[in-house]
Every structure is written in structure tokens, then in C-alpha cells.
Amino acid sequence: MAALIDAIDVKRKMYFEFENTPYYCLDVEVSTPTARGGQTLVRLKMRNLLTRAVFDKTFKAGEKFKEPDLETVEASYLYSDGDASHFMDQESFEQIELTPEKLGDAQLFLTEGMIIKIDKFNGNPIGIQLPEKVELKVAYTEPGARGNTASGAVTKHARLETGLEVKVPFFVEEGETVKIYTETREFAGRA
Template sequence: MASLIDAIAIKRKMLFEFEDTPFSCLEADVTSPTARGGQTLVRLKMRNLLTSAVFEKTFKANDKFKEPDLVIVPVSYLYSDGEGSHFLDQESYETLTLTEEMVGNALDLLIEGTLLQLHKYNGNPIGLQLPMFVELDVAYAEPASRGDSSSGGGTKMARLETGLEIRVPPFIKEGEKVKVATENREFAGRA
């Protein structure tokens, strides 16, 4: 039997199960009553881990949630085809396939062999957790404007090996490896 979590104990980034669906808490706000006998309420901004939908809902402080049967598995990206995107479980060596909806726009940041984490709910793959940074080759970089090569005079557009286009400093050239932050898809430095 999974342990139960009180609504008032749910904090940011915690995982819980509500109506047989796994959720991640994005924000938690506790409202205490001013009158005696009033109920303490907890407003949760939460993300459905199956659909990625985000919404807010208010619960009583003593409402209980189950811990979801959620497992995070280390995987490496193999390839994508008509069936979906395929990943190799680094522990069991089985191939796990995610649909296009589950992967979302993460393919902009993935090359063959990229290590990341996959979420499994009740034994089935449901989504990915990207690393904070990925290293990708610059396939094309705009030529730097003359006089721009000194310290940081702006940015230019670069297309990475996955097709993702980002802004980079003028000194970055084709063929270089750059570090990209996965959260905002911005240049984070040379790799």
C-alpha cells in the first residue's frame, strides 16, 4: 500500500496521484482561515504528467493523495521513426518507445546516444526528463559582422545539428560544439 500525503504537506516539485493520474506540483499556496472553525485550504498549481496539462485546484488541508507508482529510468536516445521515438533503458537494455505527444519538442535537443531520464507510470513510459544542458554541434552559423569579433558585441543566429536555431555570440563558428540550456533553449557556453 502506497503511503498517503496530506494536501498541506505538498510542496513545489513533489509528485502525487489525484483521480488515478500522476501530477507534479508547480506551486502550493496555503490559506489559513481568519474565523474560528474555518478550514485551512491548499491551492495547488499542478501539471498532469500524462497530458502535460496545467491547472489549479483547491483542496482541504487534510485531503489525502497517494504517492504515484512513478519510476525514473536512465535511458539513451536511439532514433525516431513513424512509430515514435525509441530509447534504450540503461539498466534492463530493453527498448522503450514514446509517442510524438509524450516527447513533445524534446527532439530539438536530442542526438543519438544522448543520456536522459524517462518517467514510467505503472510500468509504462509516459515522458522524458531532459538534462539541464545538452552539447550539440553547430551545423551553420551566420558570418559575424565586421568589428563584432571583440568582446560580446551582440549575437548571431546558428543552426545546430538537430535543426534547432538559437542565438550565439559572434565568435562561435560552424563545427564547434555548444552547450544549450534545455529549459529555455538558449546558448549556455562552449562545450
């Protein structure tokens, strides 16, 4: 049987199962009452790993959670069609399909052959983990004009090969490959 975790022991970046659903803890706030006999409460900011929804919920310190049956496998991105995105498990070479709902906007960072991690709950794929940075080619951007820096406008919009739109420094040109932070969608440098 899986080990049980007390609500008071849940920490940031920890995984736990609540109502047969896996969650990821984003933040924890413990409030200890000053009155005698008052109960210690634990407020968790948590992400549902199946729906990607984020919300706060308060639990009593003694409430227990199961450890989720989570597994992470390395896979390479193959292609996307109208119904799903297709990946290949790097160990078993089995093909894994993920629907657009499970991928969310992660699709905007995927390029053919990219190695990512797929999260599985009870053996079924539920989502992916992207690397911290990805390299993408600039498909379109306006040319940077000299002297544009006086107004403080040192960035311009760029559309990348996957359709992702970001702000890049004015010296970046079409056809260049740039590094983008996947969490913040910010320019990280030239590749």
C-alpha cells in the first residue's frame, strides 16, 4: 500500500493524491491558532495534474493524502495531427498520444525530435514537462531600425516557427534561432 502523507507534511513542489486525482503543491501556508484547542490548518495552493486547474484549499493538519502512482518517462516529439500529438517513449519505443487538452499551450514549444518528459498517472499519460529553455527559429519579425533605442523600445514582436509570439531584442532577425524560457515565454538569448 502506498504511504500516506499528513497535510502538515506537504511541502512546495511535492506531489500528492486527493480524491483519486494527482496534485502538485505550488505553495503551502500553515496557520496555527492561538486559542487552546484550536486546530492547525494547512492551506495549499495546488495544481490538478489532470485538468491543469490551480486553486487553494484548506485542510486540517491531520488529514492524510496518498502518494500518487506517478511515473515520468523520456519521449521524443514526433508530430501532431488534428486529434493528438504523438511522442515515442525513448526506452520502450512505444508511441504515446496526448490530446490538445492534456498538452495545453506546451504545443507552442514543441519541435520535431525534441526530447521531453511525459508524466503518467496509473500508467496513463496525463501531461508533459518541458525543458527550462527551448530553441526555436524566428519565422517573422520586423527589421530592427537603427536609432530605435532612444525611445526605450529595445524589443520587438517575433513569431516563431511553432506560432509562439514573443518579444525579442531589436537585433534579432528572421531566420535566426533563439532560446526561449518555457515558463515565462521570455527571450533567453541567441542559440
